[in-house]
Amino acid sequence: MNSVLNSTFFAGSMEEKSLALDSQGFANGTYKIIGMILAVCLVHAGVGPCIFSERLYSHITSQPAPPEDLAEVDDHDFRSQLQKIKNARSVEEAREWVEEASTFLSMLGALAPIMSLDDRDNLLKSALHYYLNGRLEAVTNQLKEGLEILDVLRTVRTYPDILKSLFVGGGKPLSASEIMNLFSVVYSECGSNKRAVEEVAVGYWRDWLIDVELGEAVIITEDGEENITLSLENV
Incomplete structure (x- = not known):
């Protein structure tokens, strides 16, 4: 899920x-595949984006x-140009900044006197x-095609x-x-050697999960160096 949401097919924090x-992704039907992945995660794992x-x-x-907000524009340069137009205090100043943004505005069909x-x-x-709406309509529809499964x-x-x-x-x-709580432990017979080993193993497992939750668990490389701090989402 995180890999999908962190891909180039999504923008934002x-x-x-x-x-x-992503025009190439749209041509390849990638947004539909993403929708299918999300649908399977929702139905079979109860996990949403x-x-x-x-x-x-x-x-x-x-x-x-919701009403369009300038802060939603993910292109920094275009957002900056629109902000200048919005802040213009006169018609002459507005025209100046519109001219600067004319390439973007023409592509959107929004350039006007x-x-x-x-x-x-x-x-x-x-x-x-x-x-924020019309430009993404086609890829959104393709995403919805994927979400139709299940x-x-x-x-x-x-x-x-x-x-x-979700x-x-x-x-x-x-x-x-x-x-x-996702796991139900089925122990061996009480008093057996296997039972004693199993109880120790389960204790270690639960202690380790608590360490992960507290940010105290790491993956150790073969060289003995700390590689990455784990989170429960990683687990």
Whole structure:
């Protein structure tokens, strides 16, 4: 799941992910495969992405999208240019910054004459709407095709509020006790030598999970050096 969400097909922080536009990936049907992976994780493991943006979740569930926000633009240069246009205090200044951003705006179909600051505001609204919604419509639809397997898409659209926490909000960190509860230990006969060894092994396992939860467990290389600090999500 983490590998998928950290791939080039998503943009944004690890608290809030949106789809990124990858033309080659779209041509290869990669977004559909990603949707299928997410659907299988949800149905067979009860694990959702948990860090989708509100906008992406609204697109998946066909609910009204939230108002466009300049902060959602993942391209730093374009966001900076739009910010300059937004901050313009006169028509002349707005025209200057629109000219600077004309290449991006033309690609979005949002380039328009600026005769007033109201025109400036309308241009910004159009640019944000297409960048955050229309530009990603095709890849979002392909993602939804993948989510159709195992009836996931229909279920999410039927119960968008109930299932929202599986897609949005960051998710709750795993605890050692939750992982322990995933297993039911079947011991050998009480008093046997095997039982004594099994109890020690289970004790070590539980102690190790607690160490991982506290950030005190690491993977050791053959050279005896610490390689990576483990987390329960890694486990």
